Amino acid sequence: MNLLRSDKVSLLFITRKYPPMVGGMEKVSFALAQEFAKNTNLHLVSWGYTQKLLPIFLTIALIKSLWIIPNKRIKNVHLGDALLSPLGLLLKKIYGVRVSVTVHGLDITYKLPIYQLVIPFCLRRLDKIICISNTTRNECLKRGIPSSKSIVIAWGIHPESFLLPANKSALEKITRRKLSDKKIIVTVGRLVKRKGVYWFIENVLPELNKNVIYLVIGDGVERERIQSLIEEKGYKEKVILLGKVSDLDLKVVYNTADIFVMPNIPVDNDIEGFGIVALEASSTGLMVIASDLEGVKDAVVNEKNGYLVETLNSTGFIRTINKNIKSPNLSKNKIKNWISENYSFPKIAESYLKAFNN
Numbered sequence: 258m259n260l261l262r263s264d265k266v267s268l269l270f271i272t273r274k275y276p277p278m279v280g281g282m283e284k285v286s287f288a289l290a291q292e293f294a295k296n297t298n299l300h301l302v303s304w305g306y307t308q309k310l311l312p313i314f315l316t317i318a319l320i321k322s323l324w325i326i327p328n329k330r331i332k333n334v335h336l337g338d339a340l341l342s343p344l345g346l347l348l349k350k351i352y353g354v355r356v357s358v359t360v361h362g363l364d365i366t367y368k369l370p371i372y373q374l375v376i377p378f379c380l381r382r383l384d385k386i387i388c389i390s391n392t393t394r395n396e397c398l399k400r401g402i403p404s405s406k407s408i409v410i411a412w413g414i415h416p417e418s419f420l421l422p423a424n425k426s427a428l429e430k431i432t433r434r435k436l437s438d439k440k441i442i443v444t445v446g447r448l449v450k451r452k453g454v455y456w457f458i459e460n461v462l463p464e465l466n467k468n469v470i471y472l473v474i475g476d477g478v479e480r481e482r483i484q485s486l487i488e489e490k491g492y493k494e495k496v497i498l499l500g501k502v503s504d505l506d507l508k509v510v511y512n513t514a515d516i517f518v519m520p521n522i523p524v525d526n527d528i529e530g531f532g533i534v535a536l537e538a539s540s541t542g543l544m545v546i547a548s549d550l551e552g553v554k555d556a557v558v559n560e561k562n563g564y565l566v567e568t569l570n571s572t573g574f575i576r577t578i579n580k581n582i583k584s585p586n587l588s589k590n591k592i593k594n595w596i597s598e599n600y601s602f603p604k605i606a607e608s609y610l611k612a613f614n615n
Contacts, residue, residue: 266297266298266332266333266613267297267298267299267300267329267330267331267332267333268293268297268298268299268300268331268333268334268335268613269300269302269322269325269326269329269331269333269334269335269354270289270290270293270299270300270301270302270303270334270335270337271302271303271318271322271334271335271336271337271341271344271345272286272290272301272302272303272304272336272337272338272341273303273304273308273311273314273315273318273337273338273340273341274286274304274337274338275287275290275303275304275305275337276305277305278305278306278307281412281533282337282338282361283305284533285359285412285413285533286303286337288413288414288415288602289602289605289606289609290303291602292602292603292605292606292609293335293606293609293610296606296610297610298329300325300329300331302317302318302321302322302325304317304318315341315344318341318344319344319347322334322344322348323351326348326351326352326354327352331352331354332354332355333354333355333356333357333613334348334349334354334355334356334357335356335357335358335359335609335613336356336357336358336359337358337359338358338359338360338361338364339358339360339361339364339365339376339380340364340376341358342358342376342379342380342383343375343376343379345358345379345383346379346382346383349382349383349384355384355385355613356383356384356385357383357384357385357386357387357612357613358380358383358385358386358387359387359388359389359410360380360386360387360388360389360393360394360397361389361393361530361531362389362390362392362393362396362528362529362530362531362552363527363528363530364376365377365380365393365396365397365400366396366526366527366528367526368526373400377397377400377401377402380397380400380402381400381401381402381403381406383406384406385406385408385612385613385615386402386406386407386408387407387408387409387410387609387612388407388408388409388410389409389410389411389412389530389531389552389555390409390411390530390531390551390552390554390555390556391409391552391554391555392528392529392530392551392552392554392555393409393528393530393531393552394407394408394409396528408612409555410605410608410609410612411531411555411556411600411605412531412533412536412600412605413536413600413601413602413604413605413606414533414536414537414540414596414600414601414602415601415602416540416593416596416597416600416601417540418540419508419511419512419537419540419541420508420512420540420541421505421508421509421511421512421541422512423508423509423512423513424513425437425513427509427513428441428509428510428513428514431499431502431506431509431510432470432472432497432499434470434497436470438468439468439469439470440466440468440469440470440515440516440582441469441470441472441510441513441514441515441516442465442469442470442471442472442514442515442516442517442518442578442582443471443472443473443474443510443511443514443516443517443518443538444457444471444472444473444474444475444517444518444519444520445474445475445507445510445517445534445537445538446474446475446519446534447475447476447477448473448475448476448477448478448479448480448483449477449478449479449524449527450479450522450524450527451521451522451523451524451527451528451529452475452477452479452519452520452521453519453520453521453522453548454473454479454483454520455479455482455483455486456520456522456569457471457518457520457574458471458483458486458487458490458492458496459486459490460571461520461571461574461575461578462492462495462496463490464571464575464579465575465578465579465582466579466582466583469495469578469582470495470496470497471495471496471497472497472499472510472514473496473497473498473499474499474500474501474502474507474510475500475501476500476501480498480500483498484498508541511537511538511540511541511543512541512543514538514543515543515544515582515585516543516544516545516546516578516581516582517534517535517538517539517543517544517545517546517563518545518546518547518574518578519532519534519535519545519546519547519548519553519557520547520548520574521547521548521550521551521553521568522548522550522568522569523550523551523568528551528552529550529551529552529553530551530552531552531553531555531556532547532552532553532555532556532557533556535547535553535556535557535562535563536556536596536600539562539563539592539593539595539596540593540596540597541589541593542588542589542590542592542593543589543592544562544563544564544581544585544587544592545557545562545563545564546563546564546566546574546577546578546581547563547564547565547566548565548566548567548568548569549565549566549567549568550568553565558595560586560587561587561592561595562587562592562595562596563587563592564577564581
């Protein structure tokens with residue numbers, strides 16, 4: 258894959274979300290930078306610290322870019338997210354470079370009026386808008402971004418990085434519960450309303466098979482509300498809030514659970530841009546049962562790595578989970594192979610490079 262190097266093209270990649278900070282966008286930026294470096298003359302301007310100091314980074318990024326572009330003969334600039342689009346537009350005006358940007362979700366829907374005035378204005382004037390899901394692309398189109406400029410390239414993963422030889426005894430050490438005769442369903446993500454954990458516990462969990470344990474990994478503003486519901490319903494033995502866990506513990510969960518659930522619900526101005534955790538889970542062969550909603554639909558495909566259920570349809574979730582707990586319809590190998598074939602970072606990066614060339 259030498260789509261850019263063969264043309265001696267240099268690429269400037271500017272991202273405000275990068276390690277050592279932790280998060281989905283940080284992971285994706287790091288992985289894309291690694292892949293870009295294999296196939297372009299990459300020049301990286303990144304920020305791996307608190308967003309409270311973002312004005313400092315924007316100043317540094319501008320100064321560095323003003324030197325890098327003319328001195329390294331940059332033809333393509335790629336921005337890590339839509340918030341950086343004013344910087345991209347300025348560089349385009351000064352140097353005439355081609356500027357592309359990845360748009361994730363909240364970076365296009367953020368409801369501050371001045372933000373909605375400035376960011377779509379800048380995006381409309383860039384060369385290529387790479388959306389991580391069809392939902393994100395639709396949000397761009399609503400804001401007047403030309404369809405001819407906008408394409409969908411999903412987030413990717415390194416599938417092999419989540420595989421781990423593990424069994425229920427390893428999971429028991431993490432949960433401090435006896436689980437040998439239990440079926441484990443799990444949700445991973447920030448505990449905010451749109452993730453649907455509260456709704457799931459209240460409306461779906463009571464009707465699931467009696468031997469089901471629900472693990473919830475992540476923290477957030479909904480945690481206290483969820484904890485109160487667990488106590489009110491008497492579900493202390495059925496629901497385990499693990500909070501934030503280490504990468505190793507997360508791999509143990511992915512490799513030992515029976516079903517991964519994403520019961521997302523619609524919340525105004527807070528869309529799910531893409532369900533990256535669905536890919537992580539699926540890379541280990543774990544089946545995903547998810548709401549047929551927003552960017553989740555781009556990460557879960559029926560009968561490939563799981564099943565989509567109508568949003569807020571508790572009966573549909575109950576039926577699909579109970580059926581697959583008893584007798585899974587998809588083999589682990591089939592799920593793993595499909596993820597490797599469609600969402601590995603080398604394949605995702607190749608799509609980016611083609612977009613840069615076009």
